[in-house]
Amino acid sequence: MKKVFLFILLLLVVSACSVNNDEQDSSSAEENNKAAEVPEVQVEFEHEPIPINEETTIQASVTQGGEPVPDAEYVEFEIWNSEDGQDSSETFEAKHTESGVYTITHSFAKEGTYQVIAHTQVDDLHTMPQNEVAVGQQADASGHEHGDHSGKFxxxxxxxxxxxxxxxxxxxxxxxxxxxxxxxxxxxxxxxxxxxxxxxxxxxxxxxxxxxxxxxxxxxxxxxxxxxxxxxxxxxxxxxxxxxxxxxx
Missing domain, CATH: 2.60.40.1940 (Immunoglobulin-like)
Structure with a gap:
């Protein structure tokens, strides 16, 4: 009788360990899936069009799985005038302000249309959304629309x-x-x-x-x-x- 009781007790212990391991595996899988999600980056400009020769704020809101990312490895804004081409670009490191928002202040010395790429690294994942923005009255009248980058690499x-x-x-x-x-x-x-x-x-x-x-x-x-x-x-x-x-x- 004692042997039967010990056998049943052993089965219960093994079953409990199995359930616990399954829960841990499930939890680990959920964490891995969350970590594998590509971060989303929303770029916003303080003004559109941007005034010429005035300090303006550019910000990137970084989220992953719907949650703010306050500890991205880096967020860098690459900026260039569309007429001058990407070879003329400059890169500026953004600073985290709050709740996954990274900002820079920048002054544009020339009117025109500019391309802004937010290079963002979160763990092993990289994303680089590109936005187009007008600077000065000349750019505003040129008919370029914000976010129109079809066909661009x-x-x-x-x-x-x-x-x-x-x-x-x-x-x-x-x-x-x-x-x-x-x-x-x-x-x-x-x-x-x-x-x-x-x-x-x-x-x-x-x-x-x-x-x-x-x-x-x-x-x-x-x-x-x-x-x-x-x-x-x-x-x-x-x-x-x-x-x-x-x-x-």
């Missing part, structure tokens, strides 16, 4: 790491098309420098939607040009963007 090479000669470096690029990750594309890095006899071509692999990485060991210190080629032949898309980096000894 946003290409961002991550350069916040230290590239060292003789050590393997990871090249990471995020590509968005019409504010959505540009997935399942053919992406390769064309690497050139005065320190190299010929250009090197390195195929990139898509790790996350719209995120393409490749490893490369720079042979010498100095300035390098990274030409990012991205294409979808079936859709007749083939474009590239050049970035410059410095490699240290």
């Amino acid at each position: 946003m290409v961002h090479l991550m350069t916040d790491q230290t590239f060292k000669a003789g050590e393997a470096s990871t090249l990471t690029t995020h590509i968005n098309h019409m504010e959505e990750p540009f997935s399942e594309a053919l992406v390769r890095y064309e690497i050139s420098s005065d320190q190299m006899e010929k250009h090197m071509y390195i195929d990139a692999e898509e790790k996350e939607p719209g995120e393409y990485t490749a490893n490369y060991t720079f042979p010498e210190s100095g300035s390098y040009t990274i030409n990012i080629h991205y294409e979808k032949p079936a859709e007749e898309i083939h474009a590239h963007q050049k970035e410059n980096i410095e490699v240290v000894q």
